[in-house]
Amino acid sequence: MGFLARLGAGIKKGPSFFRDVVEELKKVRWPSRKELVSYTGIVLVTVTLIAVFFAVIDLGISQIIELILGQ
Structure with missing residues:
Protein backbone atom coordinates (compact mmCIF):
# COMPACT_ATOMS: atom_id res chain seq x y z
CA MET A 1 0.00 0.00 0.00
CA PRO A 31 -12.04 16.74 39.74
CA SER A 32 -14.15 19.22 41.68
CA ARG A 33 -12.83 22.72 42.27
CA LYS A 34 -11.90 21.80 45.85
CA GLU A 35 -9.95 18.73 44.68
CA LEU A 36 -8.24 20.73 41.94
CA VAL A 37 -7.09 23.44 44.38
CA SER A 38 -5.86 20.76 46.80
CA TYR A 39 -3.92 18.88 44.11
CA THR A 40 -2.42 22.12 42.80
CA GLY A 41 -1.22 23.02 46.29
CA ILE A 42 0.36 19.60 46.72
CA VAL A 43 2.18 19.92 43.40
CA LEU A 44 3.45 23.43 44.21
CA VAL A 45 4.71 22.39 47.65
CA THR A 46 6.42 19.29 46.23
CA VAL A 47 8.10 21.24 43.43
CA THR A 48 9.28 23.89 45.90
CA LEU A 49 10.74 21.28 48.26
CA ILE A 50 12.54 19.51 45.44
CA ALA A 51 13.92 22.83 44.15
CA VAL A 52 15.22 23.75 47.61
CA PHE A 53 16.73 20.27 48.02
CA PHE A 54 18.64 20.52 44.74
CA ALA A 55 19.73 24.10 45.50
CA VAL A 56 21.22 22.94 48.81
CA ILE A 57 22.93 19.97 47.12
CA ASP A 58 24.30 22.27 44.40
CA LEU A 59 25.60 24.74 46.97
CA GLY A 60 27.26 21.93 48.93
CA ILE A 61 28.94 20.46 45.88
CA SER A 62 30.20 23.88 44.78
CA GLN A 63 31.64 24.47 48.27
CA ILE A 64 33.40 21.09 48.18
CA ILE A 65 34.86 21.85 44.76
CA GLU A 66 36.09 25.25 46.02
CA LEU A 67 37.82 23.55 48.96
CA ILE A 68 39.46 20.98 46.68
CA LEU A 69 40.66 23.57 44.17
CA GLY A 70 41.75 25.98 46.92
CA GLN A 71 40.18 29.09 45.52
Whole structure:
Protein backbone atom coordinates (compact mmCIF):
# COMPACT_ATOMS: atom_id res chain seq x y z
CA MET A 1 0.00 0.00 0.00
CA GLY A 2 1.45 3.34 -1.01
CA PHE A 3 1.76 6.50 1.01
CA LEU A 4 -1.23 8.21 -0.59
CA ALA A 5 -3.43 5.15 -0.05
CA ARG A 6 -2.49 5.03 3.64
CA LEU A 7 -3.09 8.78 3.93
CA GLY A 8 -6.54 8.39 2.36
CA ALA A 9 -7.39 5.52 4.70
CA GLY A 10 -6.32 7.63 7.69
CA ILE A 11 -8.45 10.57 6.57
CA LYS A 12 -11.51 8.30 6.24
CA LYS A 13 -11.03 7.18 9.85
CA GLY A 14 -10.85 10.78 11.13
CA PRO A 15 -14.53 11.38 11.98
CA SER A 16 -14.86 8.10 13.87
CA PHE A 17 -11.66 8.91 15.77
CA PHE A 18 -13.09 12.22 16.97
CA ARG A 19 -16.40 10.57 17.91
CA ASP A 20 -14.43 8.04 19.96
CA VAL A 21 -12.48 10.86 21.63
CA VAL A 22 -15.71 12.62 22.64
CA GLU A 23 -17.14 9.36 24.01
CA GLU A 24 -14.01 8.72 26.09
CA LEU A 25 -14.02 12.28 27.46
CA LYS A 26 -17.60 11.74 28.65
CA LYS A 27 -16.35 8.82 30.76
CA VAL A 28 -13.70 10.91 32.53
CA ARG A 29 -14.36 11.82 36.17
CA TRP A 30 -13.25 15.44 36.34
CA PRO A 31 -12.04 16.74 39.74
CA SER A 32 -14.15 19.22 41.68
CA ARG A 33 -12.83 22.72 42.27
CA LYS A 34 -11.90 21.80 45.85
CA GLU A 35 -9.95 18.73 44.68
CA LEU A 36 -8.24 20.73 41.94
CA VAL A 37 -7.09 23.44 44.38
CA SER A 38 -5.86 20.76 46.80
CA TYR A 39 -3.92 18.88 44.11
CA THR A 40 -2.42 22.12 42.80
CA GLY A 41 -1.22 23.02 46.29
CA ILE A 42 0.36 19.60 46.72
CA VAL A 43 2.18 19.92 43.40
CA LEU A 44 3.45 23.43 44.21
CA VAL A 45 4.71 22.39 47.65
CA THR A 46 6.42 19.29 46.23
CA VAL A 47 8.10 21.24 43.43
CA THR A 48 9.28 23.89 45.90
CA LEU A 49 10.74 21.28 48.26
CA ILE A 50 12.54 19.51 45.44
CA ALA A 51 13.92 22.83 44.15
CA VAL A 52 15.22 23.75 47.61
CA PHE A 53 16.73 20.27 48.02
CA PHE A 54 18.64 20.52 44.74
CA ALA A 55 19.73 24.10 45.50
CA VAL A 56 21.22 22.94 48.81
CA ILE A 57 22.93 19.97 47.12
CA ASP A 58 24.30 22.27 44.40
CA LEU A 59 25.60 24.74 46.97
CA GLY A 60 27.26 21.93 48.93
CA ILE A 61 28.94 20.46 45.88
CA SER A 62 30.20 23.88 44.78
CA GLN A 63 31.64 24.47 48.27
CA ILE A 64 33.40 21.09 48.18
CA ILE A 65 34.86 21.85 44.76
CA GLU A 66 36.09 25.25 46.02
CA LEU A 67 37.82 23.55 48.96
CA ILE A 68 39.46 20.98 46.68
CA LEU A 69 40.66 23.57 44.17
CA GLY A 70 41.75 25.98 46.92
CA GLN A 71 40.18 29.09 45.52
